Amino acid sequence: MKSNSIDTVLEVRLRHEPGMLAQVAAAIAEHRGLLCEIRTVRVGDEHTQREITVETDTHDQITKIIAAIQTLTGAEVLTTRDRVMEAHRGGKIVVESRIELDSVRALRTIYTPGVAQIVRAIQIDPWVAADTTWRGTSVAIVTDGSRVLGLGNVGPLASLPVMEGKAVLYRCFAGLSAVPLVLDVSSAQELIDTATRIAPGFAAIHLEDIRSPDCFEIEAALAKRLKKPVFHDDQHGTATAVLAALINAAKVVGLRLDSATIGVVGLGAAGTAIANLLGRFGVGEVLAHDPDPAAAARGAQVGARTVAAPVLYAHSDVLIAATGIPRLIPPTSIRRGQIVFALSNPEAEIAPDVALSAGAALASDGRAINNALAFPGLMRAAIETRARTITSDMMVAAAKAIASCAPPGELVPSPLDLALHEAVFAAAARSVRETGIANTAQP
Incomplete structure (x- = not known):
């Protein structure tokens, strides 16, 4: 199906x-x-x-x-x-009080006059907010609905169910309170300015379903402006999950990744981030193809060698497609023994069974290689360690943790495996401590 x-x-x-x-x-x-x-x-x-x-x-x-x-x-x-x-029906999320309001004393404690004590404490030391408000465990899920997976530019309101779903995953898998913020904006700059203004109330910013190339500009600007993690899931969650699957796929077929040639077709948000992370992980070479000159230039900027599609198909040990174009890759383009990850949803560039019939040693798609494997634990690690940003080192550590949690015969574990998210959190948090990127400045 x-x-x-x-x-x-x-x-x-x-x-x-x-x-x-x-x-x-x-x-x-x-x-x-x-x-x-x-x-x-x-x-x-x-x-x-x-x-x-x-x-x-x-x-x-x-x-x-x-x-x-x-x-x-x-x-x-x-x-x-x-x-x-x-x-x-009725929406998937609600805001509930953690405090039982059952007496005048409780009312005076959580609201006036008691709350003034907390206000003054935060004025003196802004980090107090992380311990005394929801800011310590909250994420703003920011979108303009301009590129909802498989549906395109649906606008802010129609994207709300997707953002609510993301919030549910954050709560269930990482214990974080995530708030969907669907923004009716007319430019990347307007989204940047709006996200900057709402940022004080949140520990981190999660960018979702924003069209390329706006997403690159928005993430870079917010990361520069804000002293907190900014994470574009379509880029970095996907790249982390792909690396995890590739680590295990390479073991199955006996491929050395440090000497392997990886071909990435499509240099939008996901493809560019995949090419970048695989290069930083240390694969032999990353080839990339995108017919859009601006996208191809992005590939070159992250260290990939841009080539024509036939060259990429012929020389890649691993073929990764992230184009959003169904049935783009003909079976005749599959090289015998290749690993094939066709990631586009709702329909892949080439179905796994078709790729296998064409000679691929192993094939998977975007339903199995899901960014829900990565983003809950990564964001929790960034927030709890007060990381200034989410780095490629954290993503590589998370990918290795995901790969290690896969059951025998599977490339990746189930997103419903709570032990997986604990493992991702622990690995990414350890990376923060080892690289010294914790934020000591005022939030």
Whole structure:
């Protein structure tokens, strides 16, 4: 299934007859639906009521599946629900108090007059805010919605569900309070100025889904202006996850990365950051290709050798594509024995099974190599160590930690593995201490 698949819950009543559920499953399969979950809701004397979750690529498929089930004698579809829409109803995040407000004393302590004591303490020493306000564990997720993965320029409001999802991941995987800030701005400079103004209330700035090349200008300007971590996840989270997968892929195929040639196709936010991090990690050589001259120049700036696409395909031990263009890479371009990472979502530049059939030794895509493996632990490490920035050394340390957590037979672990995020945090925090980038100046 594609990563933009549709989950629909069908509430079905089935007569007590051998084979009824199998007939329903066959109707789902006939229209290329994937039966994901079955839950028994009610068992009666003559019928059983079940909730069946079906995954499809299109709404048309689910319509045909429902019609097919309705034709079965003894089967009836009672209701349908869109599982994704249901999960998002009401929003995915809330702001809750950590303090129980149950007395006048509590009110006087957390608000006036007690709060004045904290205000004065922060005036004297701004670092007190890290211990006495949410600033010590808070992240601003900043976007203008100009490049939402797989959807393009959707604008600020439509990007809000994505930012809420990011906030959930921060809370569940790193214990951080992240706030979506979707900005209606007309230029990179306006976003820079706005983010600078809201920065005092947060420990760090997370940039998300901002078009290239604006994202490079914005990140560089904010990193220079602010005395706190600024992290563009589409660049650095992706690059860290790719390096982790590559470390394990190289072990599987017996490839020495310090003498390997890595080809990167597409030099937008992700591709440029991947080329940069792999170079800093110490691979043999990074080749890069992008038809846009400005993008190609960025590749050269981070140390990649820009070449024509056929040259890159022919000479790369590892082929990494981050173009956003579905089915860009023809099977004939795959070199036998290559490692292939085609990262674009919702549809990759070449499907892993197609790459393997064309001779690749190993292939994966952007669904498995996910930046959710990296950003929660990296940001927590930066905040808790009071790092001034998130460095390539921290990303390399995080990538090695991710690779070490992968179960046998897998390139990377599951993002749901909480031990993974602890390992990333520990490795990145250790890197901060070893490189001495903790912030001792006023926040």
